[in-house]
Amino acid sequence: MSSSGEPSRKRPFIETDKASTILCTVVAMDYKNLFYRVCSVCERTLPDNPDTCCRYCNFANSFNPTTSGSKRLFRLLVSIATDTKILVVIMFDRAARVLFGCSADDFFHFAKTHPYASTTASKALEGEMLTVTLSKPKNGNAQHLRVVSVIPMRTDFQPAIHTLRELYPP
Numbered sequence: 001m002s003s004s005g006e007p008s009r010k011r012p013f014i015e016t017d018k019a020s021t022i023l024c025t026v027v028a029m030d031y032k033n034l035f036y037r038v039c040s041v042c043e044r045t046l047p048d049n050p051d052t053c054c055r056y057c058n059f060a061n062s063f064n065p066t067t068s069g070s071k072r073l074f075r076l077l078v079s080i081a082t083d084t085k086i087l088v089v090i091m092f093d094r095a096a097r098v099l100f101g102c103s104a105d106d107f108f109h110f111a112k113t114h115p116y117a118s119t120t121a122s123k124a125l126e127g128e129m130l131t132v133t134l135s136k137p138k139n140g141n142a143q144h145l146r147v148v149s150v151i152p153m154r155t156d157f158q159p160a161i162h163t164l165r166e167l168y169p170p
């Protein structure tokens with residue numbers, strides 16, 4: 001393309017603290033761990049055990065403990081290829097919803113009746129070209145760059161849940 005000889009593509013975008021926007025392709029995703037549970041009232045993270053209630057909101061709901069529910073949010077690891085490397089990034093709910101086209105709870109309930117939904121969704125998204133904005137995790141111990149926004153590049157991109165509903169009609 002440009003013959004200016006400027007080696008800008010070698011710029012190590014991970015070294016900066018600013019968010020950086022890159023073009024990449026989805027290589028794979030960890031479809032076995034797509035969600036985490038949070039309290040439906042305060043959105044604090046809950047343990048994976050479905051019987052545990054939020055210990056903060058449970059007091060407020062002690063007259064009727066069953067109303068303190070939980071919901072799922074997306075949190076998944078995605079392997080992406082840029083023009084120079086392959087890296088694993090973490091995608092939280094807002095970004096993942098763009099790719100899945102539904103809430104994590106909706107996807108979970110769909111997957112309950114369609115056991116291969118997660119695998120199929122992952123396969124459907126593989127090879128998808130995306131513009132992603134990556135930011136360094138605020139927590140210095142977190143090991144993966146975080147995807148703060150996703151824009152699918154294909155004009156006829158369709159979220160995974162649409163592909164699934166076509167494959168598994170009701």
Ligand SMILES: [Zn+2]
Pocket residue numbers: 039040041042043044054055056057058
């Ligand atoms: Zn709570």
